[in-house]
Structures are given as C-alpha cells and as structure tokens.
Amino acid sequence: MSNGAILPLRLVDVSFAVGGRSLIDRISLEIGAGPSTIILGANGAGKSVLMRLMHGLLSATSGRIDWNAPERQGAPRKQAMVFQRPVMLRRSAQANVAYALKIAGIPEPQRGTLVRESLESVGLSHLAHRAARVLSGGEQQRLALARAWALHPEVLFLDEPTASLDPGATREIESVIKAFDAAGTKVVMATHNLGQARRLGDEILFLDQGRLVERASVGEFFSKPQSAQAAAFIKGELPWVG
Amino acid sequence: MSEALSAALALLVGLDAKLIEIVLLSLRVSLSAVAIATLLGLPLGAAIAVGRFRGRQTVIVLLNALMGLPPVVVGLLVYLLLSRAGPLGALGILFTPSAMVFAQAILILPIIAALSRQAIEDAWREYEEQLRSLGARRMNAALTLLWDTRFSLLTTILAGFGRAAAEVGAVMIVGGNIDGVTRVMTTTIALETSKGDLPLALGLGMILIAIVIAVNAAAYLTKELAQRRYG
Numbered sequence: 001m002s003n004g005a006i007l008p009l010r011l012v013d014v015s016f017a018v019g020g021r022s023l024i025d026r027i028s029l030e031i032g033a034g035p036s037t038i039i040l041g042a043n044g045a046g047k048s049v050l051m052r053l054m055h056g057l058l059s060a061t062s063g064r065i066d067w068n069a070p071e072r073q074g075a076p077r078k079q080a081m082v083f084q085r086p087v088m089l090r091r092s093a094q095a096n097v098a099y100a101l102k103i104a105g106i107p108e109p110q111r112g113t114l115v116r117e118s119l120e121s122v123g124l125s126h127l128a129h130r131a132a133r134v135l136s137g138g139e140q141q142r143l144a145l146a147r148a149w150a151l152h153p154e155v156l157f158l159d160e161p162t163a164s165l166d167p168g169a170t171r172e173i174e175s176v177i178k179a180f181d182a183a184g185t186k187v188v189m190a191t192h193n194l195g196q197a198r199r200l201g202d203e204i205l206f207l208d209q210g211r212l213v214e215r216a217s218v219g220e221f222f223s224k225p226q227s228a229q230a231a232a233f234i235k236g237e238l239p240w241v242g
Numbered sequence: 243m244s245e246a247l248s249a250a251l252a253l254l255v256g257l258d259a260k261l262i263e264i265v266l267l268s269l270r271v272s273l274s275a276v277a278i279a280t281l282l283g284l285p286l287g288a289a290i291a292v293g294r295f296r297g298r299q300t301v302i303v304l305l306n307a308l309m310g311l312p313p314v315v316v317g318l319l320v321y322l323l324l325s326r327a328g329p330l331g332a333l334g335i336l337f338t339p340s341a342m343v344f345a346q347a348i349l350i351l352p353i354i355a356a357l358s359r360q361a362i363e364d365a366w367r368e369y370e371e372q373l374r375s376l377g378a379r380r381m382n383a384a385l386t387l388l389w390d391t392r393f394s395l396l397t398t399i400l401a402g403f404g405r406a407a408a409e410v411g412a413v414m415i416v417g418g419n420i421d422g423v424t425r426v427m428t429t430t431i432a433l434e435t436s437k438g439d440l441p442l443a444l445g446l447g448m449i450l451i452a453i454v455i456a457v458n459a460a461a462y463l464t465k466e467l468a469q470r471r472y473g
Binding site: 052055056057074075076077080081083086087088089090091098100103104129132133134 | 368369371372374376377378379382386390391392393417471472473
C-alpha cells in the first residue's frame with residue numbers, strides 16, 4: 001500500500017455537529033478500492049455531510065479521517081467531487097475543464113488533449129466552445145463529470161448527481177458514472193434513489209439520522225436488510241414490494 | 243433663463259475651445275482616479291471577500307461606511323498631506339491635476355473595494371465548495387472570482403467613475419480651480435454659477451449628465467449582453 005494510492009480511506013469515530021445538533025454520529029468505516037459504494041439514506045440522514053467530510057470540505061468535530069497517503073496542502077488532488085448542482089465558471093465548456101487541470105498543476109501543453117478526451121467521453125465535444133453556464137442542467141452535469149474525468153481521480157465522490165435532472169439526462173449521467181467505474185476509478189455516490197443504487201452500486205452504506213446503520217452488498221441489502229430502518233426505507237421507497 | 247440655455251447650446255454646438263478643454267481635463271482626472279482606485283480596490287475587495295482574518299467584519303463595516311466619505315473632507319485631508327509642510331509636500335503637486343487624481347482616487351477607492359467585495363463574496367458563496375474541491379488555494383480562488391464576476395465589477399467601477407466625475411469638494415480644494423490648469427466641469431459650474439455666467443455652467447452641466455448617462459447605459463448593455471452570452 002505504499003504505492004502512493006490514497007485508498008483505503010479510514011474513518012474512526014467521526015462525528016460532525018453544528019450548533020449542538022449532531023449531523024454525523026460516531027461513524028467508523030473503511031473504504032477500499034474497487035467496488036462502487038453507495039451512500040443511501042433519506043433526506044437529512046447525513047449523506048452529503050459524510051461525503052464532504054471524506055472529501056475534506058468539512059472538518060470533523062471529533063474522530064479521525066485518514067487516507068492511506070495523506071494529501072499535502074496545495075498538491076494536486078487525487079479525488080474529485082461532483083455536486084448535485086454543478087458550479088460552472090463564466091467561460092466556455094472546455095475552458096472549465098482546462099481550469100481544473102491548471103489548478104491540478106497539469107502543464108499547459110498536456111491540457112488540450114486531456115480536455116478533448118474528457119469532453120468526448122461525456123459526449124460534449126460539440127459544445128466545447130459554448131459558454132458553460134448557458135448549457136442545460138444535464139449538459140452542465142456531464143461537463144462536471146468531464147471536469148472530474150480529465151483529472152483521472154483515484155476516487156470520485158458524487159452527491160446526488162441526478163437529483164435535479166429528468167430521466168433522459170439521468171440515464172446519460174449514469175452511463176458516464178459506469179464508465180468511471182470501468183476505468184478503475186473508485187465511485188462513492190450519495191443517493192436516495194433505490195433504482196439508481198441498484199444500477200450503479202456494488203455495496204451500500206445505509207445512513208439513518210447521522211449513524212451508519214448497515215453496510216452490505218447491494219444484493220443482500222435489498223433482499224434481506226438487517227436493520228428495521230433499512231427495511232422501512234426500502235419499503236417506503238418501493239411500497240409495492242412485499 | 244431661455245437666453246442662457248440657447249447660449250449654452252451654442253457653446254456645445256460650436257465646440258467651444260474652453261469648454262472642450264475643461265471637459266477633457268475632467269475626463270483625464272476622473273478616469274485616472276478610477277484606474278488607480280480599480281487597480282487597488284479590486285484586489286482589496288477580493289482579498290476581503292475570500293480572506294479569513296481577525297477583524298474582518300470591522301473592516302467590512304468601515305469600508306462600507308467610507309463609501310459615504312464627504313468629498314470636502316477628502317479634499318481637506320489630501321490638502322494637508324500635499325501642502326508644503328505636509329508629509330507629501332515635497333512632491334510639489336498641490337494645485338495640479340495630479341493632486342486632483344490623488345484626491346478622487348482616495349474618494350472612490352472605498353466604493354470600488356466595498357462593492358467588489360460584495361459581488362465577489364456572493365460569488366464565493368456559490369463557488370467555494372467547487373473551487374476547494376478542485377484544490378484551488380484562496381489566492382487562486384480570489385483571482386478566479388475576479389475574472390468570473392467581471393461584468394458585475396464593471397458596474398462597480400462605473401459607480402466609482404460616476405462619483406468621481408460628479409464631485410466638487412475634493413478637486414476644488416486640492417486643485418484650486420485655476421483657470422486653464424485645474425478647472426474641471428464641476429468646479430467650473432460652481433464658479434460660473436456664482437459669477438452669474440450661466441451659459442457655460444449649463445453647457446457643462448448638460449455634458450456632465452450626458453456622460454454619466456452614456457457610461458451607465460454602456461455598463462447596463464454590457465452586462466445584459468454578457469448575461470445572455472455567459473449566463
């Protein structure tokens with residue numbers, strides 16, 4: 001494990017509270033390379049907060065979050081995150097991807113090829129010169145994925161990436177996420193959509209009120225959930241089952 | 243009154259040499275002041291917007307308060323600085339256009355810094371997670387935001403220009419309103435009105451208003467077009 005890989009990621013007794021309200025409550029877990037991990041739970045269960053803690057956007061109130069190879073401040077990141085609502089800069093689609101590469105310290109001559117490849121991989125080559133912020137929601141989200149793709153991250157965090165998209169755009173996003181997985185990127189995705197969890201996930205981390213209630217493979221989780229909360233969640237989301 | 247108005251129009255139509263000279267000096271002084279205040283004010287605004295330091299809120303409140311600086315007070319302070327016995331007296335620029343640029347730059351620096359701070363901080367709220375996720379440092383983020391809010395900042399800069407072009411007090415005190423040397427539109431209007439020479443005052447007043455309207459129209463159009471083009 002001394003090959004510079006940032007995985008596995010280890011959380012020990014991680015808690016996060018705001019104004020005395022506990023949003024993440026003593027979560028311990030290890031996330032390794034390979035199978036894609038779905039963080040599942042109802043709205044407010046703490047999915048987004050947990051991902052932001054892992055990604056380093058929030059600092060834990062207590063507990064430890066350790067990557068195998070700690071990130072150095074200012075060094076290029078080996079992890080990327082795609083948010084529910086993509087934030088695009090006021091410049092062209094391709095300039096947005098190039099910007100991420102610049103921040104990551106990729107020398108200018110290499111950026112052009114990476115930008116073209118990543119736009120190609122999400123099917124946005126024809127919109128490369130279009131201003132990013134006037135693209136549709138689905139296109140912007142694909143652009144956000146292209147921006148992440150160009151960085152070749154070891155880990156990709158996705159925070160409900162299709163929550164505000166229509167079914168067509170959702171399918172396109174899901175196929176790009178599958179391509180990430182196939183290319184060897186570790187996918188960690190938060191969702192409350194059971195169908196999506198099934199389609200894209202290998203294992204489920206089920207959160208309820210800030211606590212990690214259950215961890216299981218997708219098959220096991222849906223066929224025989226161990227906890228009452230998970231059973232209720234599955235039933236609530238799919239009332240016609242059972 | 244109508245006589246004065248027609249005389250004023252005659253000056254405008256005839257491109258009166260004296261009038262042109264005054265207009266050009268006004269533009270030179272105010273545009274130079276805007277350039278200096280922009281060069282200092284935008285980085286300052288950006289730094290305060292994304293910075294985390296002790297006393298940040300106090301700085302913001304002070305900066306906002308300084309937007310209302312009375313021009314005569316700025317004029318007085320700059321006069322004291324530049325007068326022969328003052329700390330910058332050795333420069334020997336009192337009663338020159340340079341002194342006027344200096345005073346106006348100080349007058350509008352808080353306006354440009356405070357308004358750009360607001361625009362950039364709003365953008366920072368939207369972009370922060372994404373930029374930090376990409377690994378951008380605060381310095382990088384500040385530069386990115388300056389560029390990304392460029393159309394709002396244009397309005398900010400023009401607000402500064404409007405203030406500079408319209409003020410009388412500061413340029414009157416540090417420029418001295420010397421005919422042919424430091425006489426600008428506003429000081430001329432004040433002087434000519436008190437002398438009873440209304441045509442020149444009225445003509446200049448019309449030009450001043452026209453300039454301010456034109457500049458703001460240009461800013462509005464630029465922003466509208468940019469909004470449609472870049473979202």
